[in-house]
Amino acid sequence: MAKLMALAGKDLRVLFADKGNVFWVFGFPTLFALLFGAIYAGAEKGPSGLEVAVVDEDQSELSGLYVTHLQSEAALKVLALDREPALTRVRKGQVAAAVVLRPGFGEGFSTFFDANDPKLQIASDPGRKMEAAYLEGLLAKTQFEVLTQRFRDRQWMRGQMDTWRSQIKSTGGLLAADTNVYLRLFDSLDSFLQDVNDRTYAGGLGNGMLNVARLDVQREYRGPRTPFQITFPQAILWAILSCAATFAISIVRERTTGTYQRLCVGPISQAHILAGKGLACLATCVVVIALLILLGRLIFRVPIESPLLFAAGALCTCLCFVGLMMLVSTLGKTEQSVGGAAWASLMVMAMLGGAMVPLAFMPGSMRSISHISPVKWGILAMEGGIWRHFSPAEMLLPCGLLLVLAVAFFALGVLMLRRAQL
Amino acid sequence: MATIVVEQLCKRFGEVVAVDGVSFAIGRGEIFGLLGPNGAGKTTTINMLCGLLRPDGGTVTLDGRTDPTHPAVRAVLGVAPQSIALYDELTAQGNLEFFGRIAGLAGRRLKERVAACLDIAGLAQRRKDRLSTFSGGMKRRLNLAGALLHEPAILLFDEPTAGVDPQSRNLIFDTILRLKAEGRTILYTTHYMEEAQRLCDRVAILDHGKILDIDTIENLIGRHGGVSHVEAELSQVPDDLPALAARLAAEGLGLEGNTLRFQTREPARSLAALNQCELHYRALKVDTANLEDVFLNLTGRRLRD
Ligand SMILES: Nc1ncnc2c1ncn2[C@@H]1O[C@H](COP(=O)(O)OP(=O)(O)OP(=O)(O)O)[C@@H](O)[C@H]1O
Numbered sequence: 001m002a003k004l005m006a007l008a009g010k011d012l013r014v015l016f017a018d019k020g021n022v023f024w025v026f027g028f029p030t031l032f033a034l035l036f037g038a039i040y041a042g043a044e045k046g047p048s049g050l051e052v053a054v055v056d057e058d059q060s061e062l063s064g065l066y067v068t069h070l071q072s073e074a075a076l077k078v079l080a081l082d083r084e085p086a087l088t089r090v091r092k093g094q095v096a097a098a099v100v101l102r103p104g105f106g107e108g109f110s111t112f113f114d115a116n117d118p119k120l121q122i123a124s125d126p127g128r129k130m131e132a133a134y135l136e137g138l139l140a141k142t143q144f145e146v147l148t149q150r151f152r153d154r155q156w157m158r159g160q161m162d163t164w165r166s167q168i169k170s171t172g173g174l175l176a177a178d179t180n181v182y183l184r185l186f187d188s189l190d191s192f193l194q195d196v197n198d199r200t201y202a203g204g205l206g207n208g209m210l211n212v213a214r215l216d217v218q219r220e221y222r223g224p225r226t227p228f229q230i231t232f233p234q235a236i237l238w239a240i241l242s243c244a245a246t247f248a249i250s251i252v253r254e255r256t257t258g259t260y261q262r263l264c265v266g267p268i269s270q271a272h273i274l275a276g277k278g279l280a281c282l283a284t285c286v287v288v289i290a291l292l293i294l295l296g297r298l299i300f301r302v303p304i305e306s307p308l309l310f311a312a313g314a315l316c317t318c319l320c321f322v323g324l325m326m327l328v329s330t331l332g333k334t335e336q337s338v339g340g341a342a343w344a345s346l347m348v349m350a351m352l353g354g355a356m357v358p359l360a361f362m363p364g365s366m367r368s369i370s371h372i373s374p375v376k377w378g379i380l381a382m383e384g385g386i387w388r389h390f391s392p393a394e395m396l397l398p399c400g401l402l403l404v405l406a407v408a409f410f411a412l413g414v415l416m417l418r419r420a421q422l
Numbered sequence: 423m424a425t426i427v428v429e430q431l432c433k434r435f436g437e438v439v440a441v442d443g444v445s446f447a448i449g450r451g452e453i454f455g456l457l458g459p460n461g462a463g464k465t466t467t468i469n470m471l472c473g474l475l476r477p478d479g480g481t482v483t484l485d486g487r488t489d490p491t492h493p494a495v496r497a498v499l500g501v502a503p504q505s506i507a508l509y510d511e512l513t514a515q516g517n518l519e520f521f522g523r524i525a526g527l528a529g530r531r532l533k534e535r536v537a538a539c540l541d542i543a544g545l546a547q548r549r550k551d552r553l554s555t556f557s558g559g560m561k562r563r564l565n566l567a568g569a570l571l572h573e574p575a576i577l578l579f580d581e582p583t584a585g586v587d588p589q590s591r592n593l594i595f596d597t598i599l600r601l602k603a604e605g606r607t608i609l610y611t612t613h614y615m616e617e618a619q620r621l622c623d624r625v626a627i628l629d630h631g632k633i634l635d636i637d638t639i640e641n642l643i644g645r646h647g648g649v650s651h652v653e654a655e656l657s658q659v660p661d662d663l664p665a666l667a668a669r670l671a672a673e674g675l676g677l678e679g680n681t682l683r684f685q686t687r688e689p690a691r692s693l694a695a696l697n698q699c700e701l702h703y704r705a706l707k708v709d710t711a712n713l714e715d716v717f718l719n720l721t722g723r724r725l726r727d
């Protein structure tokens with residue numbers, strides 16, 4: 001044990017004598033966390049200041065209301081223009097899309113439900129599909145908001161009922177029986193609208209029914225509460241990878257400088273030597289993770305739902321990658337080859353496992369390939385403690401897998417070291 | 423009794439036969455030299471001796487055990503490798519402390535041994551300096567000192583004086599002679615015949631992985647050194663050259679002006695005889711045979727071309 005500590009202590013001192021190593025082990029993962037945290041933090045709110053041209057060809061009360069609503073949307077920068085200049089701007093890429101409110105938009109519900117002659121048109125820049133899609137969502141939301149506002153206006157609703165009644169009567173297409181059913185529905189709705197108390201009506205519809213639906217979603221939402229909950233496991237994983245790769249290289253360095261051989265002729269086994277390295281690597285990982293967590297808690301206020309499970313997940317992840325790097329370090333003969341092999345294997349695993357692009361953003365086929373990457377299990381194990389609300393039993397799968405891999409990697413590493421000797 | 427016995431050791435790397443049937447035995451308290459040019463197989467032999475390489479054939483017996491990786495053997499074995507095997511990032515003291523701990527030292531004994539070895543390396547003054555700030559010779563000295571921490575009974579030194587200035591070299595020689603006086607068994611490899619001649623009780627001449635001969639230096643020179651060349655500038659020219667040649671046990675005796683030249687296999691005897699001849703000489707030059715000649719005669723090449 002004393003020898004193990006001596007080995008680990010020496011490794012730490014040697015490692016931190018090199019400022020470059022300090023950066024890769026501590027600086028890089030922190031930067032990663034900051035950068036990606038910032039990106040996702042932006043994504044969560046949606047793009048801000050999306051420039052959109054609005055052409056109001058209807059000039060009705062409803063279309064005016066609609067434009068005002070769009071303008072109040074924080075994510076949009078709305079320019080009211082005529083049709084031609086609006087379309088030119090889209091072509092030139094100066095705005096992401098143009099929204100055209102056709103004449104007839106304000107005539108009521110038909111605006112929203114008539115598929116043959118849509119009263120709302122979008123012209124978008126083909127290169128900005130993401131933004132256009134996002135915009136469509138916002139338009140729908142605005143429609144819904146405008147409608148809700150209209151619904152709350154009892155008198156407007158009654159006018160609407162009148163229009164529909166006359167439309168139904170004049171349309172010849174319906175069976176007489178059906179026409180009567182609709183007319184009866186409109187009649188009763190009209191009398192409801194006529195008799196109901198203003199406040200009850202508005203309150204019941206606006207604040208009651210609709211908001212209940214929203215609350216429900218909120219309660220069932222068990223995903224990450226802040227984007228940093230996603231980037232934190234990733235940053236920690238990068239810290240572990242970076243740390244492990246650094247140590248993998250240091251093993252080969254010892255072999256090329258001969259200190260490894262000197263250790264080997266001492267009264268100490270190869271397993272001991274490798275374990276000493278692993279211990280130093282593990283200790284460094286733990287310190288980096290502690291630092292990242294401190295950073296996360298203090299600056300980004302990343303909530304960690306179950307610190308204990310998170311710690312377990314992080315530890316298993318460390319062990320797995322420390323083991324892996326111990327193995328990789330025995331595969332090459334020079335620092336360059338091992339350094340290359342280490343980073344290449346880590347990159348592939350990181351890419352597959354969702355340490356670069358979160359798994360949630362990957363296509364399904366990629367997600368199923370990701371099972372072979374320990375990175376995926378590492379992230380899962382850590383997320384289990386941060387926001388996935390894993391039970392200890394649910395933690396068993398990722399953690400167990402990581403530990404099994406760790407032991408297998410380490411044993412293989414020792415075997416390779418023994419063989420490389422002779 | 424700590425000894426080294428090597429029998430029919432073989433090692434090949436692909437096509438290259440690095441060590442080819444090497445056998446020797448080193449007794450306790452002996453300094454044994456492995457003398458050979460670059461690529462002769464010295465380092466390969468040492469690596470097999472200390473268990474870093476597995477021999478393709480033959481056996482190694484250290485301190486009575488045939489497995490050099492056995493912990494009991496490791497505990498009595500000290501190796502100073504040919505390359506500097508120390509941590510650049512650590513101080514002189516840090517390096518020794520680390521290897522001391524690995525060798526199983528701790529506490530006061532560790533402190534004492536580290537201090538003693540720093541003295542041996544002549545680096546006590548600079549013990550707090552990082553290795554990376556040291557000169558090549560200083561590193562070399564520390565590299566050797568690192569093998570002595572646990573006072574091993576068997577020592578393997580692989581070219582411990584490479585790149586060391588004459589003063590440091592003398593320091594290393596003194597250290598090695600002191601270790602011998604303490605009864606340690608020492609294997610010393612070098613391609614400097616002067617070193618072998620000065621330090622070693624017995625020497626094996628190694629070339630292309632084969633041992634050409636093993637013996638004391640005197641015997642090797644006697645056997646393979648060939649003749650010594652004597653050149654004397656006389657004040658008076660002798661008359662009877664054949665009689666003189668017989669008296670001096672000289673071969674190829676010749677006179678050129680006042681200068682007498684001859685070769686002899688027994689330089690000491692010839693010189694004594696010369697003194698008794700009452701031939702006054704103004705200058706005398708004796709080129710005695712050395713290990714260089716031994717190597718030349720054994721291989722047809724010079725040790726260092
Ligand atoms: N790991 C190796 N792989 C391939 N060939 C090797 C290896 N080690 C040594 N050799 C070859 O074995 C031969 C003996 O090498 P060795 O290092 O034992 O020589 P040496 O006597 O120590 O030389 P030097 O005085 O230069 O140190 C050389 O021809 C060398 O090229």
Ligand SMILES: [Mg+2]
Nearest residue numbers: 464465466504
């Ligand atoms: Mg050598």
